[in-house]
Amino acid sequence: SRVDRHLLKFCACCALFLFAATRKAFSFNLASFEEVTQEASWPLKLDQIIIHQQVELLEAILGTETSSKYEIKNHLGQRVYFAVEENGCFDRQLCSPIRSFTIRIVDNTGREVIRVIRPLRCNSCWFPCFLQELEVQSPPGTIAGYVVQNWDPFLPKFTIQNQSKEDVLKVIGPCATCGCFDDVDFEVKALNEMTTIGKISKYWSGFVNNIFTNTANFGIQVPVDLDVRIKAVMIGACFLIDLMFFENSLDGL
DSSP: HHHHHHHHHHHHHHHHHHHHHHHHHHHHHHHHHHHHTTTOOOOOOOOOEEEEEEEOOHHHOOOOOOOOOOEEEOSSEEEEEEEEEEEOOOHHHGGGGGGOOOEEETTTTTTTEEEEEEOOOOTTTTGGGGGGEEEEEESTTTTEEEEEEEEESOOOOEEETTOOOOEEEEEEOOOOOOOOTSEOOOOOOOOTOOOOOEEEEEEEOOOOHHOOOOOEEEEOOOOOOOOHHHHHHHHHHHHIIIIIISSSTTTTO
16 A cells, blocks of 8 residues: 555665664774774774773772773773783782782783783882883783883883883883872883873872772873884883882872
8 A cells, every 4th residue: 555655665764774874883983993903903093092990899898909900992982902900819918019910901802912911029219129020912922012110219210112122212200199189190201301202191080989999090192103012011001000109099188
């Protein structure tokens, strides 16, 4: 009948509209995903990376140190990676800020793309012979670079190295890292320590969050054309800075 034909045309139009809308949305999401990934799922074109540590209920209620979990997002707030810390309960409870760990970073398909390895080392400027050193692999099994702590009696200093242990960048923090009611910036500098090319920022997360949990929010800003392997190392540097300076910090006070 005529009514049936009109109803059929209406349904066909609705189906075409939904298909076009879905295709447009899929194309947008795919483009956003391709913007931050390549074959090895490295953050190819990113100049800003956001790292959000998830709140653990057991840690918030009992104060028990749990394995850290992080969401790694692009500048639009879209999650591109998920990171999970692996270590023993003994390490977390007794060696909290200097504990050894392996952090596995996976993409949205569950494939591991970056591995961060931190051995148990000293965390004091008074023992400069055994300072922090962190290895970043991307993809896992292939060294992307290292983060090496430099001795300094006043400022937190680190050197970013490539896979051949050649110095590439410096990361220099402030004298005081408590960050009461404010962000804390670690500047990313050239090797001469004069030119600033980016920063790692620890964002203040609020009074309640900072007092009752160890969760933190970080932002990494680097040149968009920086080597993708060094960008992966910068993510590792962010994890190291979190553990060293903000794991037991009362920066909400």
